[in-house]
Amino acid sequence: MALALEMKGITKYFSSTDVQANDNVNLTVEAGEVLALVGENGAGKTTLMNILYGLIKPDSGEIFINGEKVQIGHPDDAIKNGIGMVHQHFKLVPSFTVAQNIILGMEPNKAGFLSPKEENKVVKELADKFNLPVDPKAQIRDLPVGMQQRVEILKVLLREAKILILDEPTAVLTPQEVKELMDVVRQLAKMGYSVIFITHKLIEVMEVADKVSVMRAGKNVGNKKVSDTNIPDLARMMVGREVLLRVKKDTIQRGKPVFEAKDVSVSDVHGLAAISHVSFNVHEGEIVGLAGVSGNGQTELVEVISGMRPLDGGNLYLNEQDITQANVRDRRNAGVAHIPEDRMEVGLNLQTNLDENLIISRYNQSEFSKFGFLLGKSISRFAETVVKSFSIAAAKPGEDISMLSGGNLQKVVVGRELSGQPSFIIANQPTRGLDVGSIEFVHKTLIEERDRGAGVLLVSVELEEIMALADRILVLFRGQIQGELDAKTATEEEVGILMAGGKLSDLQTNQAKSGKESK
Amino acid sequence: MKNKKLQKILDAILIPVLAILSGLVLMGIMIALTGKPVWESYGVLFSKAFGCEKASNCAIVTTLERATPIILTGLSAVVAFRSGLFSIGQEGQYLMASIAAGWLGYNIHLPNGVHQSVILVACMAVGAAYGFIPGVLKVKLGVNELLSTIVLNSIATLIIEYMVQFPMRADVSTTAHSPIIDETAQLPIFMPGSKWGVGFIIAxxxxxxxxxxxxxxxxxxxxxxxxxxxxxxxxxxxxxxxAAIRAMIISGALAGLAGAVEVMGVHRRIMTGFSTGLGFDGVTAAILGQTHPFGVFIVAILFAGLKLGAQLGLQLKLGIPRELGATIIGFIILFVAASKFYEGAxxxxxxxxTKSKKVKAKGGGD
Structure with a gap:
């Protein structure tokens, strides 16, 4: 079959950061094929795709579309050549309707006047053609993330793209939405479209792709058929060493309760109830996994526990002390550590250097300031210790952190939070957007903390992660605890049904039914 | 390590320097359009700003004197901006403190040294109080500090006009001004012939x-x-x-200090039309100076020099309107705002x- 796309010897060097982002990279995609492009954060996947889409000019290399050499110097050239890109962060106008967003820039008009009717019709036809139902009149800001992504895909299809680049499309989706997206991708491939699927979740590669290209440190380290490879193999290629996909965990005896929430209720930013009457506790030497589809009150609950948001009712206890009214600083001084879900905006200040990021929760301690003055020497000594003990190779004391990759940024957050032996750790989506190597690190570290005797509240929308780490599983659904499971005996199915708002008894009756039928 | 630091400093000053150069080139073009000699204008501008014709009459001394209040209002803006507050209330704080300095200068009588110190502290307190208002409004009620400081600036401009016209008016001359402050309230001057003095040290x-x-x-x-x-x-x-309220208090105190220094060291009284935009010059100096105290120091001096050079040099010597000086400053700000233009280049x-370096390194290896 003819190659829909061939990239040959692509090389790009960023002088400002001294990074060889792409080093003689080759890549081919056939029509009707799904190519997964995998690699750790900072391996050069995004640079390569930005070159293909005309956002970055390569130093050298050639691009062929359907066997013909093309010059792509601008996204317009890419679109002309049938290349479409769905960015990780959607580029939609929230206050516009679906149709307006899809048609933006190519509106059918009569003598300069817009025709919403015509627009809606075009979008409706497009959606029907690809079997991607959308409501053309809905406003983007009212749509769930999965729907917004569908709008992005339609936008690209309307511009007659034959090669679709999806940049980490699943990073922001719920498990259900991921499944739907996979179906869409397979269907597009069947219709003869080529899809380049950027991801670092290997399980998705196995599920959706025909072929996989692995990148590491700007180089193409492997091109394989998915049927010829497996997850451990891909992980090894990505990271360049053997990776534990599921970290080892010994059973240990848990201690006394370290944290307790009693009848806690919280409102969200709009004043609506986000958490209502939730009670649970976390013991020493225990990881409690809080599972649930995102948007079921996890963000609010974590913010209340860490002290960033006031609660409407209920009480919080840390080591039997009432901390309901304590502020963030008091809680942190009392031994609470917090790995937030948003490391770029909340967990770190990217505008300042490593040292100042590391002391945010402890600059008041006598070790780091005296008579109102910061003790620069002990701060940089502390930074060196954190860098060393958490092996954050890329970060240097006194230097800016804005250039670090996602994995290294998370290491900085984890290093800061887990230095100083906290007694209670809140870990909210601690591995979101991380590559396998970094996930391994975070998981290992959390288990070490548990073994040391800390209580850990692990909030995650990744069922895999909960199953791998937790000793006890709580499932959050619509702001309430839908059920509690012992991780040793719990199955993914049981957690799944609770996440969807069902009851364990539903599962049992289902099983009983199917049991009868099979007889 | 040291190299990295140096690199960082170079990076920080590169864009302002390029902007200033571009502004000067544009000035040359505009002077050429008026038909005056371009090269001579540059020479005159610089000698009248930073030159030193005679030991007793140095232009740079006057430039430093004019830079003093801009340095202080610039620092005021730096403290606010660095704390995430876009306060442009320096002008108002500066004016309120100036009233206090003028009033205390002739209404209380204290020994030399004590009098000045009392006024300096009082002016900082007045400025701080005037900065506290938008700070509290912001924190407690969420009032945008940009809007509240604009309003407070207008109020201060009207108050100082009123004070000069009525309660503090010295005599019935055509232009209103307050009485000259006591000698014990004046700041010492280093060189006769200019007003360059202790105020600069304070800055x-x-x-x-x-x-x-x-x-x-x-x-x-x-x-x-x-x-x-x-x-x-x-x-x-x-x-x-x-932290926000503290920032506004400190910012106000610094602007207040500018008022004190200007009244005690330069004018010795307040008069009608006292508000000449020194507070806004401070905002500009803070932005051009990369919101860094050292940057403000350098930019404030350049700024004062350009103004002086345009006034004394271009206008008096060559007959080119001094507004050209202000125009250049405007252009420089525009060029800084358009810094993306330079970043690409x-x-x-x-x-x-780096490429040519790499090639060389490789060539050497073979």
Whole structure:
């Protein structure tokens, strides 16, 4: 079959950061094929795709579309050549309707006047053609993330793209939405479209792709058929060493309760109830996994526990002390550590250097300031210790952190939070957007903390992660605890049904039914 | 390590320097359009700004005198901006403190040394109080500090006009002004023939203190973190509201100091039309100076020099309107705002350099 796309010897060097982002990279995609492009954060996947889409000019290399050499110097050239890109962060106008967003820039008009009717019709036809139902009149800001992504895909299809680049499309989706997206991708491939699927979740590669290209440190380290490879193999290629996909965990005896929430209720930013009457506790030497589809009150609950948001009712206890009214600083001084879900905006200040990021929760301690003055020497000594003990190779004391990759940024957050032996750790989506190597690190570290005797509240929308780490599983659904499971005996199915708002008894009756039928 | 630091400093000053150069080139073009000699104008501009024709009559001395209040209002803006507050209330704070300085200068009588100190402290307090108002409004009621400081500036301009016209008016002359302040209230001057004096020393000390405060103290750290990322500060347990109010108080006190120095060291009284935009010059100096105390110091001097050179040199010597000086400053600000234009150029020059270096290194190896 003819190659829909061939990239040959692509090389790009960023002088400002001294990074060889792409080093003689080759890549081919056939029509009707799904190519997964995998690699750790900072391996050069995004640079390569930005070159293909005309956002970055390569130093050298050639691009062929359907066997013909093309010059792509601008996204317009890419679109002309049938290349479409769905960015990780959607580029939609929230206050516009679906149709307006899809048609933006190519509106059918009569003598300069817009025709919403015509627009809606075009979008409706497009959606029907690809079997991607959308409501053309809905406003983007009212749509769930999965729907917004569908709008992005339609936008690209309307511009007659034959090669679709999806940049980490699943990073922001719920498990259900991921499944739907996979179906869409397979269907597009069947219709003869080529899809380049950027991801670092290997399980998705196995599920959706025909072929996989692995990148590491700007180089193409492997091109394989998915049927010829497996997850451990891909992980090894990505990271360049053997990776534990599921970290080892010994059973240990848990201690006394370290944290307790009693009848806690919280409102969200709009004043609506986000958490209502939730009670649970976390013991020493225990990881409690809080599972649930995102948007079921996890963000609010974590913010209340860490002290960033006031609660409407209920009480919080840390080591039997009432901390309901304590502020963030008091809680942190009392031994609470917090790995937030948003490391770029909340967990770190990217505008300042490593040292100042590391002391945010402890600059008041006598070790780091005296008579109102910061003790620069002990701060940089502390930074060196954190860098060393958490092996954050890329970060240097006194230097800016804005250039670090996602994995290294998370290491900085984890290093800061887990230095100083906290007694209670809140870990909210601690591995979101991380590559396998970094996930391994975070998981290992959390288990070490548990073994040391800390209580850990692990909030995650990744069922895999909960199953791998937790000793006890709580499932959050619509702001309430839908059920509690012992991780040793719990199955993914049981957690799944609770996440969807069902009851364990539903599962049992289902099983009983199917049991009868099979007889 | 040292190299990296040097690199950082070079990076920080590169864009302002390029902007100033572009502004000067544009000035040359405009002078050429008026038909005056271009090269001579540059010479006159610089000699009248930074030159030293006679030991007793140095232009640079006057430039430093004119730079003094701009340095202080610039520092005031730096403290506010670094704390995430876009306060442009320097003008108002400066004027309110000037009233206080003028009034205390002839209404209380204290020995030399004590009198000046009392006035300096009082003026800082007045400025701080006038800065506290938008700070509290922002923290307690969420009032945008940009809007509230604009309003407070107008109020202060009207108050000083009223004070000069009525309660503090000295005599019935055509232009209203207050009585000359006592000699014990005046700041000593270094060189006769100019007003360059202790005020400049105060400004230099303030530059150093503001630098230490912002980067070496706990309070400064809190303010910067809260200013750069509100969510991060909240997450880390930084008391952001306190930090914001503190920032506005310090910012006000620095602008107040500018008023004190200007009245005690230069004018010795307040008069009608006292508001000449020194507060806004400070805002500009803060932006051009990369919101850094040292940057403000350099830019304020350049600024004062350009103004003086345009006034004494271009206007008096060559008959070119002095407004041209202000125009150049306007252009320079525009060029800084358009810094993206330079970034692209700088980047391509850099990558060309590193490439040729790499090629050389490789060639040497073979």
């Amino acid at each position: 230099v000390v303030a530059v150093i203190l503001v630098f230490i405060y912002l980067w070496k103290t706990k309070s400064g750290y809190e303010q910067r973190m809260a200013g750069q990322s509100k969510r991060f500060a909240l997450y880390g347990g930084v008391p952001s509201d306190k 700088i980047d391509s020059v850099r990558s060309w350099f």
